[in-house]
Amino acid sequence: MRPQALAEVVGQEHLLGPGKLLAQMAATGAIHSIILWGPPGTGKTTIALLVARQSGAVFKTLAAVSAGVADLREAVEEARRALELEGRRTIIFIDEIHRWNRAQQDAILPHVESGLVTLIGATTENPSFEVISPLLSRARVLVLKPLGDDAIAALVRRALADRERGLGAMDLTLAGDAIDEIVRISGGDARRALGTLEVAADLAQSAGRRAIAIGDVTEAAQHKALQYDRAGEEHYNVISAFIKSMRASDPDAALYWMTRMIEAGEDPLFIVRRMAIFASEDIGNADPRALQIAIAVKDAVDFVGLPEGIIPLAQGVTYLASAPKSNASYLAMNAARDAARQHGALPVPMHLRNAPTRLMRELGYGSGYKYPHEYEGALADQDCLPGKLIGTIYYSPSDRGYEARIRDYLERVRKARAAARRKD
Numbered sequence: 001m002r003p004q005a006l007a008e009v010v011g012q013e014h015l016l017g018p019g020k021l022l023a024q025m026a027a028t029g030a031i032h033s034i035i036l037w038g039p040p041g042t043g044k045t046t047i048a049l050l051v052a053r054q055s056g057a058v059f060k061t062l063a064a065v066s067a068g069v070a071d072l073r074e075a076v077e078e079a080r081r082a083l084e085l086e087g088r089r090t091i092i093f094i095d096e097i098h099r100w101n102r103a104q105q106d107a108i109l110p111h112v113e114s115g116l117v118t119l120i121g122a123t124t125e126n127p128s129f130e131v132i133s134p135l136l137s138r139a140r141v142l143v144l145k146p147l148g149d150d151a152i153a154a155l156v157r158r159a160l161a162d163r164e165r166g167l168g169a170m171d172l173t174l175a176g177d178a179i180d181e182i183v184r185i186s187g188g189d190a191r192r193a194l195g196t197l198e199v200a201a202d203l204a205q206s207a208g209r210r211a212i213a214i215g216d217v218t219e220a221a222q223h224k225a226l227q228y229d230r231a232g233e234e235h236y237n238v239i240s241a242f243i244k245s246m247r248a249s250d251p252d253a254a255l256y257w258m259t260r261m262i263e264a265g266e267d268p269l270f271i272v273r274r275m276a277i278f279a280s281e282d283i284g285n286a287d288p289r290a291l292q293i294a295i296a297v298k299d300a301v302d303f304v305g306l307p308e309g310i311i312p313l314a315q316g317v318t319y320l321a322s323a324p325k326s327n328a329s330y331l332a333m334n335a336a337r338d339a340a341r342q343h344g345a346l347p348v349p350m351h352l353r354n355a356p357t358r359l360m361r362e363l364g365y366g367s368g369y370k371y372p373h374e375y376e377g378a379l380a381d382q383d384c385l386p387g388k389l390i391g392t393i394y395y396s397p398s399d400r401g402y403e404a405r406i407r408d409y410l411e412r413v414r415k416a417r418a419a420a421r422r423k424d
Helices: 021-028 044-055 069-086 102-114 149-161 176-186 190-206 214-221 233-247 251-263 268-286 289-304 310-322 328-343 358-362 403-423
Strands: 034-037 058-063 090-095 117-123 140-143
Touching: 021 044, 021 140, 034 044, 044 058, 044 090, 044 117, 058 069, 069 090, 069 102, 069 117, 102 117, 149 176, 149 190, 176 190, 176 214, 190 214, 233 251, 233 268, 233 310, 251 268, 251 310, 268 289, 268 310, 268 328, 268 403, 289 310
Parallel strands: 034 117, 034 140, 058 090, 090 117
Antiparallel strands: none
């Protein structure tokens, strides 16, 4: 069912519509090097093939998963002969170009620069991370979108009706809820939709039925693997959405992203590690129990394992998302770290130094130290920062949750210390 002409391509109107870039390239034959970036089953290979065919260029395909530099050299030599003998340009299509290492990508660079070949690369991964900068600077990145529900439904109906290339010879019909189910499980992937349709049609025909029912579709699909590459961009997109949902105090969204990761096979301990960081960075002292909860979830998940481990995981996620938020301790850490880097190893004040030996005591180590518990309220009027930094405030508690009590206490402490300092 691969389209035989650009007019048959469903979806990607932002690239193939009237006056759009790819449509103009194909119409004029002026093909420039491009990287097609998009999810599986959105038409990257098909579009590359049809653009090349319509332009009249020689089309050579290399699969990065199996082809190497030797295959590329052979393709380049063929391109040289085609140009010299026939006057035809060559388009080299590299499928899954992100699987080529830097040296392999470097190998095609001079031929793209010289204009001997035009590169069309296809990738499901972010080219910013997977394609070398010199190659990116010589190619335009075009983003393909997941196919919409209407597009998937149109492709399914076309395949069911086509008697030459599709399933039309089977004379089957498709119930409305069945096509809706195919659309739902396809996730915008045309290849997955057509594969599911083919198996569902076989199931219906084997049972002697003329209509494909939703049960056939469900059986054909079995378990849909959610799009989630544990080593790719989607991994970082989903975990980012998870963290930001908790930060926004949205437990519903946080639960959704958490279950997306678990259903796609993510290591639950990876999720809990991010929760522990979040508990300190984004909740902090607004709810000191948050970190305890995160560590307790880690222990529970580690002890119980999946699938039941998702239950304490969900409890922890909803707690963290619903807790009052403060990044005051995180900001204080950054400010103190900046000061340490800026000022270097400032000397420790003598009254704060330990004095385990007689010589050290004679040198004044520990001299003048005031033991706070000997003073009212366990507060002694002494500074603990190096002289150059006395009076600097790094930690400014918020007025949220338990941190409001900490703020009130520190305000009293800091006022008393400042008053003692003025008196001196």
